[in-house]
Structures are given as C-alpha cells and as structure tokens.
Amino acid sequence: MHKKILISEVGPRDGLQNCKGVMPTEVKKRWIKGLYEAGVREIEVGSFVPPKLFPQLADTAELVEYAKTFADLRVLALVPNLRGAKAAIEAGVTSMGFPLSVSETHSEKNLRQTHDQAIENVAAIASLIADQPKEKRPEFEGALSTAFGCTIEGEIREDQVLRLAERLIEAGVDELGLSDTVGYGNPKSVRSLIRKTREVAGDDKVKSVHLHNTYGLGLANALAAYEEGIKVFDSSQGGLGGCPASPGASGNIVTEDMVYMFEMMGVETGVDLDALIKCRDYLAEGLPGEPVYGFTPNAGLPKIYR
Amino acid sequence: MHKKILISEVGPRDGLQNCKGVMPTEVKKRWIKGLYEAGVREIEVGSFVPPKLFPQLADTAELVEYAKTFADLRVLALVPNLRGAKAAIEAGVTSMGFPLSVSETHSEKNLRQTHDQAIENVAAIASLIADQPKEKRPEFEGALSTAFGCTIEGEIREDQVLRLAERLIEAGVDELGLSDTVGYGNPKSVRSLIRKTREVAGDDKVKSVHLHNTYGLGLANALAAYEEGIKVFDSSQGGLGGCPASPGASGNIVTEDMVYMFEMMGVETGVDLDALIKCRDYLAEGLPGEPVYGFTPNAGLPKIYR
Numbered sequence: 001m002h003k004k005i006l007i008s009e010v011g012p013r014d015g016l017q018n019c020k021g022v023m024p025t026e027v028k029k030r031w032i033k034g035l036y037e038a039g040v041r042e043i044e045v046g047s048f049v050p051p052k053l054f055p056q057l058a059d060t061a062e063l064v065e066y067a068k069t070f071a072d073l074r075v076l077a078l079v080p081n082l083r084g085a086k087a088a089i090e091a092g093v094t095s096m097g098f099p100l101s102v103s104e105t106h107s108e109k110n111l112r113q114t115h116d117q118a119i120e121n122v123a124a125i126a127s128l129i130a131d132q133p134k135e136k137r138p139e140f141e142g143a144l145s146t147a148f149g150c151t152i153e154g155e156i157r158e159d160q161v162l163r164l165a166e167r168l169i170e171a172g173v174d175e176l177g178l179s180d181t182v183g184y185g186n187p188k189s190v191r192s193l194i195r196k197t198r199e200v201a202g203d204d205k206v207k208s209v210h211l212h213n214t215y216g217l218g219l220a221n222a223l224a225a226y227e228e229g230i231k232v233f234d235s236s237q238g239g240l241g242g243c244p245a246s247p248g249a250s251g252n253i254v255t256e257d258m259v260y261m262f263e264m265m266g267v268e269t270g271v272d273l274d275a276l277i278k279c280r281d282y283l284a285e286g287l288p289g290e291p292v293y294g295f296t297p298n299a300g301l302p303k304i305y306r
Numbered sequence: 307m308h309k310k311i312l313i314s315e316v317g318p319r320d321g322l323q324n325c326k327g328v329m330p331t332e333v334k335k336r337w338i339k340g341l342y343e344a345g346v347r348e349i350e351v352g353s354f355v356p357p358k359l360f361p362q363l364a365d366t367a368e369l370v371e372y373a374k375t376f377a378d379l380r381v382l383a384l385v386p387n388l389r390g391a392k393a394a395i396e397a398g399v400t401s402m403g404f405p406l407s408v409s410e411t412h413s414e415k416n417l418r419q420t421h422d423q424a425i426e427n428v429a430a431i432a433s434l435i436a437d438q439p440k441e442k443r444p445e446f447e448g449a450l451s452t453a454f455g456c457t458i459e460g461e462i463r464e465d466q467v468l469r470l471a472e473r474l475i476e477a478g479v480d481e482l483g484l485s486d487t488v489g490y491g492n493p494k495s496v497r498s499l500i501r502k503t504r505e506v507a508g509d510d511k512v513k514s515v516h517l518h519n520t521y522g523l524g525l526a527n528a529l530a531a532y533e534e535g536i537k538v539f540d541s542s543q544g545g546l547g548g549c550p551a552s553p554g555a556s557g558n559i560v561t562e563d564m565v566y567m568f569e570m571m572g573v574e575t576g577v578d579l580d581a582l583i584k585c586r587d588y589l590a591e592g593l594p595g596e597p598v599y600g601f602t603p604n605a606g607l608p609k610i611y612r
Contacts, residue, residue: 186571187529189571217567295520302488
C-alpha cells in the first residue's frame with residue numbers, strides 16, 4: 001500500500017456553499033493560511049458560479065489569488081461552464097473541476113445542463129485550456145457527481161458512470177474524480193466503481209474520491225478507496241457541507257477524523273492534527289452558530305497518537 | 307468474502323452499564339423482545355457483577371431467563387469471577403464472557419485482578435463448566451479488553467495480547483474476542499492483531515470483535531475485521547456505552563449504522579433496519595434524556611436501501 005496520501009480540503013467550497021451564513025473574506029483567508037500552516041497542500045477555495053445564486057462563494061477569484069501566494073499549495077475551484085473556466089484561468093487556479101452529475105435529473109437541477117450540454121461545456125473548456133500559454137494551463141478534472149446514488153433518481157447504475165467517464169475523457173479532461181455526493185456509497189460499491197472506472201479510463205486517470213458521511217460510512221469508504229490505490233481524498237473541516245440540490249444529503253467526511261485515521265495507520269498526510277484542530281476556531285469566528293462535527297476533536301487526541 | 311455475519315447487541319450490558327440512569331426491568335424486557343423481533347439473534351443482556359457497584363445490571367439473572375424464552379436467541383452475559391459464573395450457569399446463559407484486560411493497570415482498576423488472578427479465575431470457571439451436565443454447559447469466551455490500546459497505559463503491544471491469548475486458551479476458554487475498549491484501534495492494527503491472534507490461537511478461536519467508535523473509526527475497523535474473516539460484531543443500539551474505567555472512552559459502534567453498512571454491501575445481518583430503528587423508542591422510554599447516536603436513524607434510510 002502507498003504510504004502517502006493527499007488530503008484535499010473542500011470546506012471553503014463544498015462546506016461554505018451549504019451554510020446559510022456568509023463567511024467574511026478576511027476570515028476565509030486566515031482559515032486558508034491556517035490550513036496551509038497545518039500542512040494542508042490542496043484546498044478547493046471556491047466555485048466560479050453566479051454570486052447572486054451563491055453569495056457565499058462570491059469572493060472565489062480573490063481567494064484563488066490569495067491562496068496562490070503559498071508556493072506549494074494546490075489551489076482548486078469548481079467551474080460549471082466556460083464563463084467560470086475563463087474566470088478560473090484568469091485568477092490562476094492550479095486545477096479546476098467540472099461537476100458532471102451522473103444522475104441527469106440532478107444535473108439539470110444542479111447545473112441546469114443535460115448530459116449533452118455538460119459534455120459540450122467540458123469540451124469547450126478543454127479547448128480554452130489548450131489555447132492558453134503553457135504556464136497558464138490549469139489541470140482539468142471531471143468530477144462524476146452522484147456516482148454512487150442520487151436522492152432524486154435513487155440507484156445509479158455503474159454502466160451510466162462508465163459511459164460518462166469515457167465521454168469526459170474524450171471531451172478532454174485530464175483526470176476523473178468519483179463523487180459520492182449524497183453519501184449512498186458503501187465499501188463494496190466504492191471498490192467496484194474505482195476498479196471499473198480505471199478499466200475504462202486508465203489507472204492514472206482516476207486519482208481522487210469525494211466521499212460523504214451521511215450514513216456514517218465515510219471513513220470505511222475512504223479505507224476501501226485507499227486500498228484500491230486512491231491517493232487524493234476530499235474532506236471538509238468540521239464536516240461542513242452537503243449538496244443543496246440533494247435533500248438530506250449533508251455531511252462531508254470530517255477532515256480531522258480522516259487525518260486521524262490515515263496517520264494512525266502509518267499513512268502520511270503531511271497534516272499536523274493539533275494545528276488542524278485549532279483551525280476550527282476560524283469556523284466559529286466566521287460562521288457563528290454553524291454546527292461543526294468530528295469525533296477526534298471531541299474525544300481529544302489519544303495518548304498513542306504519533 | 308462470507309455473505310452473512312452475526313450482530314451481537316451489547317446495549318443492554320455495555321450500554322446500560324455506562325448510563326447514569328437505571329432502565330426499568332420491564333422496559334429492558336420489551337427492548338430485548340423488540341430487538342429479537344427485529345431479527346437480532348445475539349444479545350449481551352447483562353453482567354453478573356455486584357448490584358451495589360452496578361445497580362443498572364442488578365436484574366441480569368431475570369433478563370437471562372426472560373431472553374432464553376426466545377428459542378433461537380443467543381443470550382450472553384459477562385462474568386468477572388467464579389461467583390458470577392455460577393449465577394450465569396444457574397440463569398442459563400448461552401455463552402459467558404470473561405473480560406481480561408490486556409492492560410494490567412486497567413485490569414486491576416476494572417476487575418481488581420492482576421493478570422495471574424484473572425487467569426486463575428478463568429481456569430476455575432472452565433472447570434466449573436466442565437463439571438456441569440452437558441446440556442447446562444455454556445460457551446465460554448475470553449474477551450481481550452484494551453487489546454488495541456489503553457487510556458491509562460497508552461500503547462498495548464501486540465505480543466502482550468498474544469501471550470494472554472495463549473494463556474486464556476490454556477486456561478480453558480472456547481474462543482477469544484478482541485475488544486477495542488477505548489477506541490484506539492485503526493484498520494491496520496485491527497487487521498494485524500486478528501491475523502496474529504489467529505496464528506497463536508487457531509483460526510476458529512477468534513470469532514468476534516468488540517469495536518468502539520470513539521474516534522469515528524468504528525465502521526472502518528469493522529470493515530477491516532470483516533475482510534479478515536470475522537463473523538461476529540458487537541455493537542450497541544444508539545451507540546450507548548463505553549468503559550467506566552477508561553476516561554473519555556465512550557462510544558460503542560451504533561448497531562443501526564453497522565447493520566446499514568453490511569446490508570448495503572450485500573452482507574446479510576438478518577436484521578430489519580426499520581424495525582431496529584423503532585426499538586430506539588425503548589431507550590427514550592427507559593432512559594429519558596440519555597443521548598443516543600447514529601447517522602442512519604438521523605438521515606433516514608435512503609431510496610436505494612434494500
């Protein structure tokens with residue numbers, strides 16, 4: 001098994017997007033700085049979406065520029081269309097992700113795009129990237145949302161995921177992420193879909209998983225994904241976040257608990273857990289009253305934690 | 307992988323032992339009946355300990371007798387000494403467990419027994435069982451408590467566990483259980499200790515694990531144990547319980563969430579999850595105000611739950 005993984009902190013995007021309050025930009029910056037100082041090396045800082053619809057993420061461009069001042073920090077943002085992609089490149093993201101929902105109903109509700117429209121958008125974004133001077137080209141990930149099930153459509157068949165995985169690769173994404181947007185995944189389905197997606201898209205194309213903890217299976221699913229060779233794991237500090245278009249689908253994996261699990265297994269995350277837990281103060285400051293979660297912060301690090 | 311596991315509900319013992327309130331015997335009986343009707347086929351109903359120290363468990367004999375009226379229900383109880391074992395046999399348990407703490411400090415605090423004293427007690431109980439007429443002989447499990455770490459001693463070395471595993475087998479237990487009493491285990495240590503204990507004690511001797519969710523790793527650890535071939539999993543409805551001698555070590559795995567995980571993986575538990583969730587009403591009735599946990603009961607069963 002690989003001895004090192006990358007934690008991709010999605011709290012500033014997936015977390016804040018689903019909170020009622022708006023965290024002040026200055027607090028977000030201190031949070032990002034705190035995460036970086038705790039050893040986090042990949043942060044999804046926002047989404048290039050209309051500020052009217054998502055006032056919580058209106059400062060994404062400013063945050064990308066700020067986060068890029070930390071030399072070895074990978075700075076991610078979501079883009080739902082060509083307009084967003086232009087803004088993301090302008091701001092200087094390391095990588096951008098296009099969230100393609102395998103559930104077409106969810107895609108239409110969330111992005112207002114059919115699958116065909118979404119794939120067209122992906123192709124247009126891929127062309128835009130190819131047209132950039134080399135030093136300005138971000139990485140481009142196709143994130144397969146609702147890949148393990150959908151609150152609206154229910155079951156999502158594996159062959160639907162695989163067909164869209166192929167189409168995303170053909171349309172020009174560099175890599176694929178598998179997202180359990182509503183938390184329906186289980187260790188068996190996680191293992192199976194990772195294997196099959198790799199068969200279709202190539203081993204090196206499936207690097208990351210975005211798992212939720214809606215039914216408490218987040219870490220068990222992460223373990224299964226790790227054992228299948230996944231190296232990048234999304235999670236959210238304090239478990240902030242969910243999906244507004246999927247009722248009841250709250251709950252990213254808590255970053256603190258994921259760091260704890262992997263470090264206890266001897267798998268390096270690069271994150272100082274004490275320092276990470278201190279960053280919860282930014283959540284309390286910037287989003288007073290917002291509930292935060294996590295077993296490890298509540299129990300306190302055990303004597304044997306290395 | 308095996309397609310069937312046995313959920314061993316420990317709420318009436320491990321759960322209630324660690325609650326301040328005392329659940330009335332009549333409510334306990336209805337709870338046990340409800341669990342049985344939901345498909346639970348093994349319940350640890352109590353512990354034969356001094357009622358003065360554990361008033362919550364004073365009715366253990368009565369509960370064993372009641373639970374034994376359900377023909378195919380395995381009825382378990384803990385026994386800390388010969389006196390307890392006599393009472394357990396008298397009441398008619400299917401199986402009794404002796405909790406031997408691998409941390410000798412914890413053993414002295416919890417059972418007031420050194421390792422030598424504990425092993426003597428185990429040998430005496432094994433003789434007592436052997437002296438019974440065949441139809442009255444219960445199974446006898448040696449439960450290795452604090453096998454994955456101890457809040458007092460910190461790290462517990464694997465060779466300590468293995469030495470005591472051998473001594474328990476020599477002293478006459480039928481099988482061994484590995485208990486993560488304080489929740490320090492992780493998927494790697496769980497896999498490793500199961501393998502090594504089997505090498506020492508024999509594959510068929512290590513059947514069950516008792517895992518806690520203190521750091522949120524309960525289900526990930528259960529998954530690892532399942533993949534190592536474990537077939538019996540302790541858990542507690544609503545996540546009641548912990549260990550009074552291990553400060554901060556609250557939190558059994560929530561039975562509802564464990565049933566959910568295995569059933570979603572296609573592994574049969576025999577438990578009807580809707581019916582099990584309804585049994586939470588007995589906790590509310592018998593222990594008003596006591597916090598209960600669980601992701602699955604809070605989120606509600608998803609559309610795709612089979």
